[in-house]
Amino acid sequence: MTVSVRRVQVVEVGPRDGLQNESVIVPTSGKVAYLEALVEAGLTRIEAVSFVHPDRVPQMADAEAVMARAPRRAGVRYAGLVLNRRGLQRALDAGVDEVNVVVVASEPFSQRNQGATIEEALRVAEDVVAGAAAAGLSTTVTIGATFGCPFEGEVPVERVVDIARRIAATGVDEIALADTIGVAVPDDVTRRLGAVREVTDAPLRCHFHNTRNTGYANAVAALQAGVAALDASSGGIGGCPFAPRATGNIATEDLLYLLSRSGVETGLTLDRVLAPSALVGRLLGRQPPALLPLAGGFPTGGGTTAESG
Numbered sequence: 001m002t003v004s005v006r007r008v009q010v011v012e013v014g015p016r017d018g019l020q021n022e023s024v025i026v027p028t029s030g031k032v033a034y035l036e037a038l039v040e041a042g043l044t045r046i047e048a049v050s051f052v053h054p055d056r057v058p059q060m061a062d063a064e065a066v067m068a069r070a071p072r073r074a075g076v077r078y079a080g081l082v083l084n085r086r087g088l089q090r091a092l093d094a095g096v097d098e099v100n101v102v103v104v105a106s107e108p109f110s111q112r113n114q115g116a117t118i119e120e121a122l123r124v125a126e127d128v129v130a131g132a133a134a135a136g137l138s139t140t141v142t143i144g145a146t147f148g149c150p151f152e153g154e155v156p157v158e159r160v161v162d163i164a165r166r167i168a169a170t171g172v173d174e175i176a177l178a179d180t181i182g183v184a185v186p187d188d189v190t191r192r193l194g195a196v197r198e199v200t201d202a203p204l205r206c207h208f209h210n211t212r213n214t215g216y217a218n219a220v221a222a223l224q225a226g227v228a229a230l231d232a233s234s235g236g237i238g239g240c241p242f243a244p245r246a247t248g249n250i251a252t253e254d255l256l257y258l259l260s261r262s263g264v265e266t267g268l269t270l271d272r273v274l275a276p277s278a279l280v281g282r283l284l285g286r287q288p289p290a291l292l293p294l295a296g297g298f299p300t301g302g303g304t305t306a307e308s309g
Contacts, residue, residue: 007265008223011205012038012252013047014233014280015066016081020050020059021239021248022284028062030283032069035078037276038234039071042268043252045229047100050081051090067094079140083114088128091137098138100176101128103167105160106149109180113144122166129170141167142176142207146192147184161195168200175202176231179218182211182247186221193225205229208250210236210289215250216258223264230255235277235288251290253277257297270297 015034019026026034038046048070054061063080070078077097082088091099103121104110110118129139145152146160160177167175177192193204206222208215208231219230236251253273259266274293281288 006263008227008259009045009229010043010252010255010259010266010268011045011047011079011229011231012043012234013207013231013249014038014235014237014252014276016047016050016060016079017207017231017249018233018235018238018280020057022059022237024284025059026283028065028069031062031066032071034234034276034279034283035066036071037279039073039076041272041276043273043276044075044267045077046079047231048078048080048096049094051087051094052081052083064090064094067096077138082128084124085127085131088131092132092135096137098140098173099128099132100140100142101125102142102144102178103163104144104180105155105163106145106152108151109145109149112151118163122163125167125172126170129172133171138173140174140176140205141170141172142178143167144178145180146177147179147188148181150181157192157195160192161199164196165199168202172202174205174229175200176205176207176229178207178231179209179215180207182209182215184208184218185214186217189218189221190225193222193227197225203228205231207231209239209247210250211239211247216254219250219255219258220262223259223262232256234273234290235280235293236290237280237284237288248289251277251288251292253292254290257292261298 049063050060079098080091080096081100132139204227208218232252232255233249234252236248238249239247
C-alpha cells in the first residue's frame, strides 16, 4: 500500500485515554512523571487529563493537580477531555491549551457514556466549542463509535456524516473519528473518512483501538485518506470504561515504527519514545501490549536493531 501523506502529527493520549481504563489508579506524581517522560521524548501534543465526574472515571479524579505540575515547555500543548460546561470551566481554570469534547454516534452508547442523547450531546459540543474558542483554546470534537457500537452494532455512515456536518458548523478546529471499540477495517476507514470529507474542510484526526488487531492497518488507511493527525498511546494501553471489551489504543512506539519505515515524518524517534512506554509498564506493574519494546527496531546486522526513526 502506498501512503500519500508524508507528514502526520502523533497525538499522545496515554495519560488520559490510556490510564482511564486501567484498574491501577496511578498517583498524581506518577502521572506527572509520565508527562515529563513524554515531553522529553519529543511529544508536543498530549491529551493529559479529563474533566469528568470522579465517580464515573476515578482514574482521572486528580486532573487539576496533574495540570498544576505538568511540565511546561515551548511548543508543548496539553489537551483535556470535557463533556459539559462544568468540565470546560475546570479545564480553563486548570490551564489546558485545548479541549476535546465527545459526541457518540450511537444513542445507547451516548446514554451510557455521557447520560445524554446524540442531540443533547451535539448541543453541549456547540456550547463547549464556543466557550473554549472565546477563551482562546483550540477545540476538537471527537465522534465516538464512528465505526461501530457494542450495543447497537452497525452505525450508519449517514448518521456519522450528519453529526460531522453539524459539528463543522460550530467552527471547531478539528474533527476526530474514533473507533472506540476497535471494530473498523481499512475499507470502513476509507469510506467513512471520504464521506465526512465531503461535508467539511476541517482537519481530520483518527483514534484507533487495536482490539481486533486491525488498528495499524486502519492507521495506514487513514493516512492514505489524508488525515492530519493520529492518536496513539504509549505501550498501547487504554480503552473505554463504558464499552465492553474495548481494549487498548494503538501503541505510540509501534505506530512510529510503521510510520518511519513508510517514510512518513512525525518529528519523533523510536529510541526516545521507548522511555515513556517503559515507565508506563512500571507504573502499572505489568508489560504493556506494545510489541516494539520486545522486538526492537529494524535489524542493522550483527544482531542489533536500529532504534531511531
